[in-house]
Amino acid sequence: MRVALEVSQVKRLRQFITYARLAASTVMVVGIGVLAGWLLDVPVLRTVLPGWTAMMVNTASMFTVLGVGLWCATFRTSQAGSLIRRLGAVLVILVGGLTLVEYALSVDLAIDLLLPFELQHSQPVTFPGRMAPATALCLLLSGFGLLLEGRSLLPQFFASSALFISLMALAGYLFSVSVLYSVGLYSSMAIHTAIALILFNTGLLVIQERSGFVELLTSDTAGGKVARSLLASIPVVILSIGGALLAGEKLGYYDNRFSLAWMATLSIATLVAVILRTARHLHQIDKSRGNAQAELAALNAALELRVVERTSALETANRTLMSEMLQRQKVEDDVRRLSLTDELTGLHNRRSFFLLADQLMRSARRNDQSCALFFIDLDGLKKLNDVHGHEAGDLAIIAAAQVLKAAFRVSDVVARIGGDEFVVLAVDVKESVDILSARVQTLVDEFNDSDRCRYPVALSIGAVRCSPKELKPLGELLAGADAAMYANKQLRRKQALYCEGCLTRVETCV
């Protein structure tokens, strides 16, 4: 699975591709330049310096092919490029491999002198026109690397092996150690062959996106930074030390053993310095990571503490809110109840009566039931108040309410709608309103004769009946009942039933 790349990694990969293209172009130019040197007889193009080994025509041709192949490899999506790369790689493998076969089996496969102009400029060597065995091996490895480009490990192995051999050859030139760039007595690797091989194989290595090596080199991790810095510095430092010691030796300041001892000492010193620098760098990274972890742990602990504190504060706030809500609910219930209840008697008040009576009458009509509406007025309350005070009047009102509640069903609506005025809506009434009024009167009499009576009460009652068919509005029924009550009161006055005499009976009731 491919991991998404960081922006910096993408930038470095682009730089690597640019490097690979530059390397490919240089390798192509070297190949073409050497071919021109052979064709036009320009010795400097063939050998770089007079007396140095010349790059063979075969080698130069293969560099041209390798350069084109590497260039194509940098364009991954191109089908044609991929085909050219693979064909070129096969050609290079063939030339390198057959040359090695020639050396190994001491045969001439007629591939050394392919171009007619080559022979006349060839130096007197064992096999004119044949590339060095080291070159042939490097070409074989480079060809395989190019052919397998894009796979996971093999191209890196082939390119690294070729790179190692060509670096040895270059070091041999730099330090004048011919054994490093020649194999046996046959022929030696030209300096520009070594450089071209180094360029080609480093170019091939840095475009291997799948390799851990490229991932390491492009990453922003400590490992990536250390790898980049060491790879950029160590070869230059070691080669510089070697070059300086060699120059001193050539100038006769010291002999070969002395420079070897210095080379070993300075290399060790350089490596120790690099190791210490790298170790210090890693140490710093470890320390800062440790500090960051400690800070993180402290932050986590503080965060957890805050979470605990906040949770407990939240729970307390929740509890307070809950109890406030309950209190508020209770107050609202009380307000609702009080707004619908008569405070003195506990009966429904006027508002509640109209709400309930309306509902009750509609349901009675639906159920085909008769209703009866009673209008009841307390007799002589004003006088009672005047003579015995309002407390006595209140007691009479309460007594009247109790009598009315006892006289009717629980399902009927008994309400106090004014000072001494009561209404009762009785549903599903089977008997006549006179019978019901008489029942009220009986209970009034019972009360007046009982021990509970402080002040006797007398009630004037008016009632209307309403059958389910009539569908009379409540207001109309109330007016009818009120009128009947008034008539009843007048009648009671005429019959001297009116309770002006209640006062005289108070004493007997106590």
Ligand SMILES: Nc1nc2c(ncn2[C@@H]2O[C@H](COP(=O)(O)OP(=O)(O)OP(=O)(O)O)[C@@H](O)[C@H]2O)c(=O)[nH]1
């Ligand atoms: N004690 C007391 N008196 C009340 C209350 N509400 C009204 N009253 C008084 O009751 C009296 C009612 O007077 P009226 O309407 O003339 O009634 P009444 O004296 O019974 O006369 P009739 O209705 O003709 O029998 C008034 O004086 C009111 O002030 C109450 O809650 N308590």
